[in-house]
Amino acid sequence: MNVELTELTRRFGHTQAVAGVTLEAGPGVFGLLGPNGAGKTSLLRMMATALPPTSGTLRLLGRDPGGYGPRREIRRRLGYLPQNLGYYPGFTVADFVEYFALLKDMPPRRVARAVATAIEHVGLGDKARSKLRTLSGGMLRRAGIAQAIVNEPELLLLDEPTAGLDPEQRVAFRALLREFGQRSTVIVSTHLVEDVAAACTEVTLMDTGRLVFHGTPDELIARGEGSGAAGDAPLERGYSAVLAAARSGVAARS
Amino acid sequence: MTAAGVHQAASGAGSAPAARPGPAWLRLAWLYLVSRRAPTALVLLAGCGALLWAALHLHWTVAGGPAAQMLFPLVTEAGAAAVIAATTYGPFGEPERATGRRLPYLRLGVTVGLTAAAIGTLAIGSTGGYLPGGLAAMARNVAGITGVGLLCAVVLGGMLAWTGPIAYWVLAEGALANGLTTPWVWPARPPLDRGGAICACLVFVTGLVLITVRGVHESVRDTTT
Amino acid sequence: MTAATDAPVRRPLAPAGGAVPLTAARLLRLELRHNAMPWLLPLIAALFWFDSYRPSTSMPPYWVLRTFWNMGQGATIIDFAPFVAGAAAWVGSRDGRRGTADLVTAAARPRWAVQLAAWAATAIWAVGGYLAFVGVLFAVYAHQGVRGEPPWWWVAVGAAAVLAFSAAGFAVGALYPSRFAAPLAAFGAVFAMLMSSRIGFSHTSGWAQILPTNSNGNFQPDSGMLYPWLPDLPIARIMFLAGITVAALCLLGLPAAAGGPRLRRAAAVATVAGLAAAGAAAGLAGTARLGPHGLVIPALHDAASDRPIANVPDCEGSGFRVCLNPDYRPELTAVTAALAPVVREVAGLPGAPTRATQVAAAYSAGEGQGGQAMTISGRPPVLGMPLGALGIPGAFGWTDGEVAGQLRLLFVHAFVGAGTSIGTPAQQAVQAALLQGAGLPIARQPNLLASAGLWSLARTTGGPAPGPPPATGPVYAVARRLAAMSAGARHAWLAAHLAALRADHLTLAQLP
Secondary structure (H helix, E strand, O other): OEEEEEEEEEEEEEEEEEEEEEEEOOEEEEEEEEOOOHHHHHHHHHHHHOOOEEEEEEOOOEEEEOOHHHHHHHHOOOOEOOOOOOOOOOHHHHHHHHHHHHHHOOOOOHHHHHHHHHHHOOOOHHHHOOOOHHHHHHHHHHHHHHHHHHHOOOEEEEEEOOOOOOOHHHHHHOOOOOOHOOOOOOEEEEOOOHHHHOOOEEEEEEEEEEEEEOOHHHHHHHOOOOOOOOOHHHHHHHHHHHHHHHHHHHHHHO | OEEEOOOOOOOOOOOOOOOOOHHHHHHHHHHHHHHOOOHHHHHHHHHHHHHHHHHHOOOOOOOOHHHHHHHHHHHHHHHHHHHHHOOOOOOHHHHHHHHOHHHHHHHEEEEEHHHHHHHHHHHHOOOOOOOOHHHHHHHHHHHHHHHHHHEEEEEEOOOOOHHHHHHHHHHHHHHHHHHOOOOOHHHHOOOOOHHHHHHHHHHHHHHHHHHHHHHOOOOOOEEEO | OOOOOOOOOOOOOOOOOHHHHHHHHHHHHHHHOOOOOHHHHHHHHHHHHHHHHHHHHHHHOHHHHHHHHHHHHHHHHHHHHHHHHHHHHHHHOHHHHHHOOHHHHHHOOOHHHHHHHHHHHHHHHHHHHHHHHHHHHHHHHHHHHOOOOOHHHHHHHHHHHHHHHHHHHHHHHHHHHOHHHHHHHHHHHHHHHEEEHHHHHHHHOOOHOOOOOOOOOOOOOEEEEEOOOOOHHHHHHHHHOOHHHHHHHHHOOOHHHHHHHHHHHHHHHHHHHHHHHHHHHHHHHOOOEEOOOEEEEEEHHHHHHHHHOOOOOEOOOOOOOOOOOHHHHHHHHHHHHHHHHHHHHOOOOOOOOOOOEEOOOOOOOOHHHHOOOOOOOOOOOEEEOHHHOOOOOOOOOOOOOHHHHHHHHHHHHOOOOOOOOOHHHHHHHHHHHHHOOOOOOHHHHHHHHHHOEEEOOHHHOOOOOOOOOOOOHHHHHHHHHHHOOOHHHHHEEEEEEEHHHHHHOOOOHHHH
């Protein structure tokens, strides 16, 4: 298993962003769905070792990121695209991807080719020498994806990766995810259920910091059939049905 | 992927917060001030005043005659101008620019208000001590150097506007040391000198008008300020 | 975007340790290409021209005078420091401002290492710019035929100061990534420089010598000409500034996010070491004592610095030869001409020098160089002239006439045996009469005495209050009587009474 979380919790002051999440993940593409404020980003940040958990255990790629040495090893094998991508406007696309390749301790002799491959993978080959400040929002997002995949990570964490991408690019991106999922663990946090339907083998639904569903996309669709839940697509209806059930169950208990 | 302990979520979001009391324009002005970090700027301006007080009461001077006595006060004046220039940076970018007609008034009001606050804090800091040139020269210097900072903000952006006041201070220091008396370096002119006052006012008003009408130069916004 | 049909071969991660220098070099290259510092160099260049170069051009062509303001009093550092500190703060606050902190933290390379790469790029541009500008300045001086040796040690102090300001500014920005970080760092640098100047002017000894714009003891009058530039104080200052640089940078290695425990421990040790080095340097500066050629720090002093620079003097004159250090060659003719009337006036008298030679000046920490008396010694007597301590035409407002008058006055002052004091009334009267004979009317002599600094001598020896009195009173009355005698009679009287005059055995009443 590349990801093993046991009762993982994260608090920000009085707010519990992640409340006792337990899950395991091996190779494949896993979707992380949930409404705004469900804790998806906090969970991803903990898996990216950018945020320490408040309690619980976390093992990534067979290592405990609590120790500096194992954490560094994890980061060499990690790819992370945050929801709000920061960047240096004066860098070119190639500079930006190279910068993070170097930060990930990639062997220098591999960097140039890896950067070129990553940039081609996201379809920015003709923009490699363009400064980031000149790119559209979608292109910036793709540059962000490129830096995440440049080191061929074993654990790839993507938060809203398709924001700003046009439909054609989204289709290609899903194919890229499936390709990476053959050998790596890819966790995609997204609001777009069609991304989950097209690329993910399993999906997890979070709400108020807790896991309220896990299973295959088909199982999620099944939860929505006949429930009368809102949604234009089967997966959306399943999503709404699960959320409604989770919230009414909590309301009943309280 | 396996998950254990699937929980059911709590009920939905709570009710919307109650509307805040007070006139809307006051609320807008306050939000604008906070977005420009004006409270922090006021603290820094007070710091400039404190520094001036220390310089005058502890007799911090550099040897070299009357001209050299102005160097410490001039640092506080230029520093205050740099703080005011730094507040011109806005974190919102295009969404803010695409709003109605209130933004120029906000820019004008905050800039003039902070300039007045800078002059006020420095005036307080100079009480009980000998301020070379007096309050008139200090006000002239603050306004003029603030104008330099505003012009830099229009050209370079709010985050780099500090380069103008610093460069102007170095220029003034050189002019004082070498006896240059061009009115464009007004700190080197006598306190009630008309030429120096005109030049300082001209620079301030030009910077103020440009900031009010055009705002600062924006290429890429910082995510935090 | 594309998806390859074949899954690419997974290459194992190579051990990172062996490739660390290459990765660091490539990171540095990236940072150098995108650094903010180069954009400020044109502005600094303009200020450098205005503040460091232009004022120096009015000085006579001697390295010690041309570089007194820009190197000695730190004008060049003032031109650079605020912008370097501000730009470094801008670069240091980059991750906070751009929202890339998470991305950088989640990477394998320690955050501190990433920060050091960004700082190093800023420092390279800043120090490179400083050295380039100073290099151009010195090249212009060399082309203008400036004499003596350049103050290389003080160039190094300036470079160390630029480095220290970049480190301090970077630390401010990294720790406080706000819109106010850069202006705070920039004006903090200005304030630090002003305090350095202020303390420097009021402290002529002790730890304050360590401050980079403290000019006391820096520029000895004969530095780079008769004697080498003393490296003691520059070494201490470089040590101080290097300590600050190390401490500021290693401070960033202390937070938990900076790296692993070993790295952070090393950062803590280095921070303490940096502070200790700075403190030790200040302590060393506190032991500095003013030697004849500048500030000497015993623990750092090399005796070789006390040896004069070997040279073959340039000489002029057939009867009375005047010999100067070859760097003073342009002054030789004027000095010879200035001394000639006095030579004629005292020729043949006991103790009259047969030639004049330049001797080293002793640095005075007090205001002005007044009191650098000439000496007459040896057999046959030789006039020793500490020209480095005297006015030079063009320096600090000295005119040709004033310089010539000063030389004549000090020659006569030594001849009558007044030494380093203002002289007895009898000596003063004889001095005034001889000067009149040498072409300096008595009425003008009080101003000349003041400009030559003989009044400051009087201060140190407990004499009368400074300020030139009018040419009246009993001394000048006797002087006028003596000057009114025929040359032959005066000559004969002096021949008979000079020994007593020099031994302070003559009173005013005993003069004719």
